[in-house]
Amino acid sequence: MSVTPTFRSAIVATTAIAALTLAGCSSSSDDASATPSASDAPSATASASAAASATLATITDGKLTIATGEPAYEPWMVDDDPTNAEGFESAVAYAVAAELGYAPADVVWVRSTFESAIAPGPKDWDLNVQQFSVTEDRESAVDFSSPYYTTxxxxxxxxxxxxxxxxxxxxxxxxxxxxxxxxxxxxxxxxxxxxxxxxxxxxxxxxxxxxxxxxxxxxxxxxxxxxxxxxxxxxxxxxxxxFESSEGGDEFAFVLPNESANTTAVTAAVDALREDGTLDALEAQWLSSAISVPVLN
Incomplete structure (x- = not known):
């Protein structure tokens, strides 16, 4: 069900958890002749992440700018603070960023209104997340990733x-x-x-x-x-x-600027997190266990 913006956000009490972390890896030396040790060398995972992030056309080189609403409510964001990786959408955003090759320090958060995010025109962010339902009308103005949650x-x-x-x-x-x-x-x-x-x-x-x-x-x-x-x-x-089934429910997805060069990569990142069980685990943590809404049969 698509609802008016008044109903877009949810406020419930949830318990906080530790933020998702991803160790950033970079190295430099004041002595150009020095040979780096094995511990100083970037790992294969870090190198792959850096390569993945380098392929994205972001508004700021080396950074992934993600927008959300103001205020942002629980269980989507905890304490109206998207940077803490707590709450379902904050945690998903950081997981997608990691999949794309961005360390937490390279994720930049900005705020936007719901209406401006899905309106035609240029954007000052790379991704936007605030419970956007995918609809045909909206797809004429902006891009969507594959869904990260079905209501x-x-x-x-x-x-x-x-x-x-x-x-x-x-x-x-x-x-x-x-x-x-x-x-x-x-x-x-x-x-x-x-x-x-x-x-x-x-x-x-x-x-x-x-x-x-x-x-x-x-x-x-x-x-x-x-x-x-x-x-x-x-x-x-x-x-x-x-109700037990989410079949036919609204699909929430990341919004990207219209015809974004990054849509395919972001969709692939969301799909990978779905396939490896990350999205299910985050949904259980923030939208099932935390809010304790039983399934009626």
Missing amino acids: TQAILTTTDSPAASVTSLEDLSHLTVGVPSGTTSYTVAAEALGADNLAVFNSAEDTVLALNSGQIDAFVTDLPTALYLSAVEFDNGTIVGQ
Whole structure:
């Protein structure tokens, strides 16, 4: 489900972990005749990384400039500080940078608005990460990498609602569940709960108002939006669970300038992290274990 910028970010309490680190390797000598020892020589991995980074056409030579929103919320960034490699998107960004051959010290963070990032025109960054869903309309103005995360759908309610105590999809059968029409949320909810059991609204905003006013018992939306709403839009919001499958969910990807020379390399880096299990591990750490949203069956 693509949502309005108000709902782009999520705020939940998570525990901090140590930042990802990648040892930078460079050597120089004041004595040109000195022969470097084996310990002084750059490793094969460092040499390969340097070669990989040298192939990118970045706005600053030797640096990878990554943009994100301001403020940037948990669980995507911790403490509104993208440089600490804590939070899902910060950790993914540093993992991609390492895959591309950049040490943490060579990653430069800047801030941008969501709207300006996906608008046509020149950019002052190489990559941008702030929960961008890949859509055909946006692809006419900017490039996307392959996705690093596919959203699941979640069930949002309030602590004083009868839906707050549900532990299975069956528990929702006698309750009124709202959903915006024409969205991935509607498709998933209709399949799992039955279309006749849903209260359908014109927009996500209308569905939020319905839950706030007590017209419905719960609200189905994508998990990132549910995280944001439960912490910001509701004084007593709570997420009771998520659906098992992410099939058909919105795909979040890095945005690059239109027709960027780096899109292929960034996509290859994301694909490599998916194939070696890094993305799954980071998702489990920051978007599953940390926020403890159970899967409802």
